[in-house]
Amino acid sequence: MCAINPQTAFEDERVLTPALEKKHILVVGGGPAGMEAARVAALRGHIVTLCERSQRLGGTVFFSSLAYAENARLVEYLERQVRQLPIELKLGQLVDKELVKQLSPDEVVIATGSKRDAPAIPGAEGKNVFSGDELRKLLTGEDPAIAKKKLSITQRAMMTAGSVISVTDSAAKMRELSKLWMPLGKRVVIVGGGLVGVELAEFLVERGRIVTVLEEGEKFGVELSIVRRWRVLHTLKEHQVNLIAGVTVAAINDGSVTYSVAGEAAVVSTDSVILAVGATANHDLASQLSDLSIPLTQIGDCGGVSYIEGAMHQGHQVGREI
Incomplete structure (x- = not known):
């Protein structure tokens, strides 16, 4: 099978035929x-x-x-x-x-x-917290209101400059620019260790961020294909990403996230928080x-x-x- 070519292994069943009635x-x-x-x-x-x-x-x-x-x-x-x-x-x-x-x-x-609704975590609306949608719209320049709400004047100027020179129109250009600057702090906590969370973690550690991933379940990246999952998790462990499973997040504060594992409370310091959960x-x-x-x-x-x-x-x- 193939994830992006639905006809692979189904060439005889999934045949494209001319429409009997043009609609x-x-x-x-x-x-x-x-x-x-x-x-x-x-x-x-x-x-x-x-x-x-x-x-x-x-x-x-x-x-x-x-x-x-x-x-x-x-x-x-x-x-x-x-x-x-x-x-x-x-x-x-x-x-x-x-x-x-x-x-x-x-x-x-x-x-x-x-839809990606913010989870019911105290502090989830904080200025240092980004949902996956907010981060996407911020980096691609789709919603200026998010930049105004979340970023400083200097950071907004950087984002505007990137838009003016068409950096945000090209994924390749954005990947290169993000190695030099991103509107995220040095320490990043990602809430959610599914496909989105682990791929974001891989992206951020390759750009010098210190990353912690908090996952409610017991496994990470379960939506990924086996080989891709092995590769991502290997990369994260090589970069000493702190992968913590079985987590209940209690609160997000200005400089930390409070959580518990098996009833035992803990705190991780952070500059930025990304919510990689809540897709419905x-x-x-x-x-x-x-x-x-x-x-x-x-x-x-x-x-x-x-x-x-x-x-x-x-x-x-x-x-x-x-």
Whole structure:
């Protein structure tokens, strides 16, 4: 099998055939799930409109490609396909009920990604605390309000300069710049040791940060494939990252995080905290459009967190079957 090519080992079953009836398909969300659905539907002869609320394609995978460069190749491939095919691309386009009525599609495919709510931890709203979404929007320049809320004037000036010279438009450029400067302190605590948490830890230790990862469960990076997981955990141990499992986080303070393991309290000092937890399905748009009598399909993380493999396989399936 292959995480990003759903036809691998299923070449006879997952065949792309011309659409019997040409339809207008509206795809909402320009991450891997949305781009793959748009690509396959367009190849089959459907009329496809792809709307993305930000000014770039890639979704959260563009951000994850900072930590794992191989993901950038996937985004580049999908974007190239979308731009080469007869797909109407609308960047910077927020989709709501009125727009859907205006476009009048035959079917809507929703690929808006997951929601990431801050966990109920005292201090989680602190200035030194970043959710995964906040860090993504901060580093990619998507939301100036976050920079204003979280960063000093000097840090905001650095971020603005990066945007002006188009550094934030390129994952490769951002990876190089991040080796020189990032809006995070020297000591970083990551709350959550799943896929996002361990890949962030790998990214940060390679940029000179002292990292501690606090995980509620007993294992780290369980969503990763076996070989990738072995490699990440080996790198973290080589860099002496403090991986602590079975954790209950009690509070986040200005310079520390208080937690407990098996009922025993402990404190770790930190300059910055990243919350790599809280991703859940996002049914907001589907609920908003439910009374329009237009067939709706949710794919990717908005229907249930399934990461890149789920996004690509579900995108290919809906594009193949629609």
